[in-house]
Amino acid sequence: MNNFSYYNPTKLVFGRDIIKCIGQELAANNVKKVLMLYGKGSIFKNGVYDTVSASLKDNKIEWVEVGGVKANPVISKVREAISVSRENDVDAIVCLGGGSVYDSAKAIAAAYYHDGDAWDLFAKEDLDISKALPIYGVLTISATGSEMNSGGVITNEETLSKWSFGSPLVFPKVSFLDPSIQSSLPEKQTINSIVDILTHLYEFYFDGTENVDLMMGYTEAIMKTTIEHGKVLLNDPSNYESRAELALSGTLALNRSTGMGRSGGDWSTHLIEHALSAIYDISHGAGLAIVFPAWAKYVYKDNLPAFVRFAENIFNIKEGTDEEKALKGIDSVIEFYKSIGAPTSLKDINVGLEDIDAITENAARIAPFGTVKPLYKEDIYNILKLAL
Numbered sequence: 001m002n003n004f005s006y007y008n009p010t011k012l013v014f015g016r017d018i019i020k021c022i023g024q025e026l027a028a029n030n031v032k033k034v035l036m037l038y039g040k041g042s043i044f045k046n047g048v049y050d051t052v053s054a055s056l057k058d059n060k061i062e063w064v065e066v067g068g069v070k071a072n073p074v075i076s077k078v079r080e081a082i083s084v085s086r087e088n089d090v091d092a093i094v095c096l097g098g099g100s101v102y103d104s105a106k107a108i109a110a111a112y113y114h115d116g117d118a119w120d121l122f123a124k125e126d127l128d129i130s131k132a133l134p135i136y137g138v139l140t141i142s143a144t145g146s147e148m149n150s151g152g153v154i155t156n157e158e159t160l161s162k163w164s165f166g167s168p169l170v171f172p173k174v175s176f177l178d179p180s181i182q183s184s185l186p187e188k189q190t191i192n193s194i195v196d197i198l199t200h201l202y203e204f205y206f207d208g209t210e211n212v213d214l215m216m217g218y219t220e221a222i223m224k225t226t227i228e229h230g231k232v233l234l235n236d237p238s239n240y241e242s243r244a245e246l247a248l249s250g251t252l253a254l255n256r257s258t259g260m261g262r263s264g265g266d267w268s269t270h271l272i273e274h275a276l277s278a279i280y281d282i283s284h285g286a287g288l289a290i291v292f293p294a295w296a297k298y299v300y301k302d303n304l305p306a307f308v309r310f311a312e313n314i315f316n317i318k319e320g321t322d323e324e325k326a327l328k329g330i331d332s333v334i335e336f337y338k339s340i341g342a343p344t345s346l347k348d349i350n351v352g353l354e355d356i357d358a359i360t361e362n363a364a365r366i367a368p369f370g371t372v373k374p375l376y377k378e379d380i381y382n383i384l385k386l387a388l
């Protein structure tokens with residue numbers, strides 16, 4: 001096990017009917033005026049907007065609104081929201097939505113006090129982020145873990161760069177998570193959630209760190225819970241207990257608790273997926289379902305013990321040589337994704353051989369990456385070919 005320090009200051013308020021406490025929480029922290037940030041309108045249908053507005057009014061919190069944050073959020077919207085926040089002199093952000101809204105809130109919070117352009121957060125690695133607006137959020141889809149981590153991913157639509165930034169200052173101060181709100185999700189979004197949660201678990205599980213037995217078992221428990229309760233939800237979307245299990249799995253899968261004592265995760269699947277969704281604007285979960293099996297087939301020999309353990313413990317594969325078990329485990333992931341309706345190849349999203357040069361070029365701008373096997377441009381191309 002590697003040495004590590006673990007820090008996570010986010011207060012997570014979890015359960016039925018807790019969203020109405022947001023105004024009280026803001027008042028207790030002496031917040032007077034906020035930017036309310038949200039997406040394309042789901043919060044008007046599932047009651048979140050009404051509950052939060054009433055709670056703010058009851059606690060005499062003023063607000064200004066910016067809506068319209070799109071899935072795969074873009075830097076132009078971040079810039080617009082920073083202008084509105086500065087004009088109105090807000091002292092916090094209240095974000096209502098999923099990873100796209102949370103990530104935008106993080107970029108707004110950190111760039112609010114920055115003299116240059118908001119994209120500097122993503123493009124300038126040595127940028128010193130010394131101050132940020134506090135973020136209070138209501139999570140409406142459990143997938144990214146953004147509600148309890150310090151990273152954000154935004155696309156620069158002019159350069160098609162979908163890049164991330166991180167700072168301890170953008171951990172949400174408080175996240176409210178009522179799993180019952182997620183009953184309103186379209187089935188496709190629940191499928192995306194299942195795949196994203198599993199892939200966050202894979203990124204650490206397969207990162208090649210040795211002697212992390214507790215972390216392996218902890219991660220497997222979250223994987224099994226995600227698969228079991230994800231299946232329940234596809235037949236019974238309003239099942240509260242399964243929504244709660246999936247939601248907690250999503251938070252734990254990327255609040256970095258599965259990374260204790262590890263090398264920090266592999267992240268190749270995510271970085272290739274970001275290059276893919278920057279160009280094609282597909283859902284993050286759909287892209288991951290396509291890229292992970294191809295990445296796994298390309299690298300499994302470099303971390304055979306983890307792939308064998310995964311096959312045995314997650315899919316109960318006990319027969320065959322180690323190599324056969326590892327490959328059967330990867331095939332089982334593909335079968336599971338097919339069974340829930342996730343795409344598993346580039347052709348499922350109408351991307352062909354003629355398109356993979358452009359995706360490779362886009363991903364290779366930040367290569368090499370990956371801990372199991374450092375990936376260079378040629379490797380990325382080979383993985384995308386395996387994903388056809």
Ligand code: NZQ
Binds near residue numbers: 041069073100270
């Ligand atoms: O825009 P609205 O109308 O709100 O609709 C959203 C959106 O269309 C809808 N939705 C959310 N909650 C709903 C709902 N519809 C009905 N009922 C509800 N309760 O779902 C759609 C997807 O929302 P989005 O926020 O885009 O989903 P997700 O949470 O999966 O976020 C994906 C983004 O986060 C990034 C991804 O790359 C992608 O850009 N990621 C962020 C990470 C992080 N900060 O740690 C890590 C991840 O690996 C990921 O890269």
Ligand code: ZN
Binds near residue numbers: 144196199200270284
């Ligand atoms: Zn992800």
